[in-house]
Amino acid sequence: MRQGMRRIRQTSVAFLRAAIVEDMSYPMSLVLSQLGVVVPIFISFFIADLVGESAEVGGDYLTFATVGLAMSSALQSTLQGFGNRLQQIQDRGLFESILVEPISWTWMPLGINQWNMIRGFVNAILLLGLGSVLGAKFDWSGLGASLLLMLAGTAAVSAIGILASSLMVLAKRSQPVVVLYGLAASIFGGALFSLSQLPDWLRPVSYLFPHTYVLNGVRSALMEDPGSFVMTVPQALAGLGITTLVIGGVGLWSFRRSLEIARELGLLSGY
Template sequence: MRQPPTRCPVLSRSSVVEALSEEYTPRVGVIRKIWELALVELKTWWTYRLWVILDVTGTVLHVATYVLVSKFTSPRAVAEAYGRGDFFTFAVLGLAFQMYVFGAIQGIAEAIREEQWRGTMESILSTSTGFITFLAGKSLATFILATYFLAAALATGLALGAKLEVSFSSAIAAAVLSLLLIVSHSTIGVLSAGVIMKFKEGSPVVWLFSWSTQLFSGVLYPLGLLPPWLRVLSKAFPLTYSLDALRLTLMAGETLASPRVAANIRSLLAFTAVTAPISMEVFRRGYNSSRRDGSLGQY
């Protein structure tokens, strides 16, 4: 007598996934991942030695140009604003920290664009490395490079005659202010990254913010030279407060206890408190939108 065929048991989707999956416990900590991502970015930059030389040369020439400009500029406006100092020192500090901010903000946006161009965005994010970790690693690399060029700009300025009033207390104040400068401007970098995630184009946020700060934040001239209505506009940019406080500490030797320095710190903290949640929301929307339509790694 013919035997009926044996039926295979019907497996549910969850049971198949459970049978084929294996538990994976990451062995690399988040800090290590962030550092490794930053190291990859730094090694890539160092590979192109000609660009390294051109970057450094450009920084030196950019600062050296203002030696000539300072010869034709009256130091009276600088002295009125800070009590002492000359235009060249004033301009060196403005240029150095403005380049620092722009390089750091642009670096975050460019890191996203580069991974999209390489087609490696989705590959990285399919691993156990979260996007926040990935972004933190890329950001660390850009800030390391920006700090390198900041040091080069300041060293060039000192070699060409810039005069800084540095004591232990003012150096501590400058370090704290530099940290606040990074934190307050990182929100703009995150906002820019969110725009790139959504629209796949170079973010106009970086370009607009950079040029606006150079015009209205007193990078090359004291804010007292601006008309009153433009001085009001300059208060919308965190670099205005950062540069004023840094010049007070490095040109006039003031410390964190100075009323003007403390007022600038409060303004930077207020700016960060307002822009941080907005930037994170823009970034979250751009990231989630790219994941939904499958365009996360598209260029």
């Protein structure tokens, strides 16, 4: 057991270290991508000025939108990271040399995406801080619950990312699927508007996206008035837990199965 944990830690450190060193070797890209993350908060600042007070979003639109943008940023970073990183590894010819290392193929996608998860997580906190500086009003006593929800949300979107990666192992490209899913999630998750504004018949679709649980759970935790669509922290955690268990199990099984099929068909080296 101890040996197993040690191996998991070593594998995790190996992927994380390599990703950080490589990312740091492109400093300009790193700086510009960070700028790209913070710009929407400034846009929200001006939109909030335009919108004014609204009961639908709990009064202050900037606070509402900052939570939406921060959480969406973290979740999208994790979700798209799986496909982007895997495609990068396949295209560069690194995939096979990683597969011949003595590591579990099932857990490999989590290893290769750790850095994106951490960056997304840190960016979300930075965005909350920036929003606060710009005038967003948070109840910081809910920060612990918010972090817990972010962790649970990361696990849930990782499950979806792994499922998409299993498609990528065989079809070599799955980014369009992930991009479409990400777009849908930004609408149905309610990043910039309250889900109560969705037509009643469309609202149930929201519950299929982990974004819905994270965004609205964190709003309940950090905002005194989360607006007209309320989801409590326990409700959100339960939704994320169920998503992670169901899709995570299917995703991990699918990824391993895809590798086995690709191995048998001789598709592992293609891209």
